[in-house]
Amino acid sequence: MWKWILTHVAPSFSHLSRFLLLFFVVCYVAVTCDEVGTRDSPHSAEAATNSSSGRHVRSYNHLQGDVRCRRLFSFTKYFLRIDANGKVSGTKKDDCPYSILEITSVDVGVVAVRAINSNYYLAMDKRGKIYGSKEFDTNCKLKERIEENGYNTYASLTWKNNERQMFVALNGKGNPRRGPRTRRKNTSAHFLPMLVYEGISSCFM
Structure with missing residues (x-):
């Protein structure tokens, strides 16, 4: 025209x-x-x-990120478990149903770890105590990081001790270590996520 x-x-x-x-x-x-x-x-x-x-392009719904079903096998040779009472400990048995964990991404580098059979979340309070929580809250947010040796570490997103990160850790007897006594370099805080296979039986103390 x-x-x-x-x-x-x-x-x-x-x-x-x-x-x-x-x-x-x-x-x-x-x-x-x-x-x-x-x-x-x-x-x-x-x-x-x-x-x-009506939403931002990078926003996403709560607990709807990547989901993995794993067992966390510690460097100290224990599977992390959360039993029916919410007690966190380690077990040597590889068929323990309470060691089957659902690891869900809630933010970049941040996960929620839930024991599928007991329905408790892995949590850490401000004093560094590890426990199982029925409700997902700020104590259940853990920073997941792959270390140089190929193992993962899980540190509290919310709480620190004298500006130092506090990590989920199992000692040589399979008992949780308090956060203030842990460091990233401590192998007791190192876990290897392992695939879950079928044929799970019950586990005992």
Whole structure:
């Protein structure tokens, strides 16, 4: 259309009028192309979708991240378990149902660990005590990190002791160590996530 205007209409205008007409046509084409490009952009479509849904693009629902079913095998040769009473300890038995854990990502590098059969979450209070919690709260948020030896460590996201992180750890007898007595380099705080296989039987003290 703008080519037809320049060919048939422009010659009847003065030089100034033709310049203004040409300027108008160029601006019209530029604005039209910009609107088409914006409408076709995947980023704008994504932004429009998230705007209409009323949520931020990087937000996600509580406890709906990556979920893994694992056993945590400590460097001290114990499987971490949370029994029917919420007691946290280690067991040598590889068929203990209370050692089957659901590890769920709740944020980047942060997980919730829940014993499937007892339905208790692994938690640490401000004094560094390890326990099982029926409700998921701030004490249940653990920072998961893969160490250089290939084992994982789990530190409290909320609590520290003198600015030092406190870690979930099992000593040589399979008992939990208090957070203030743990360090990242302590092998008692190192766990190897292991796949869960079928054929689980009961376990005993």
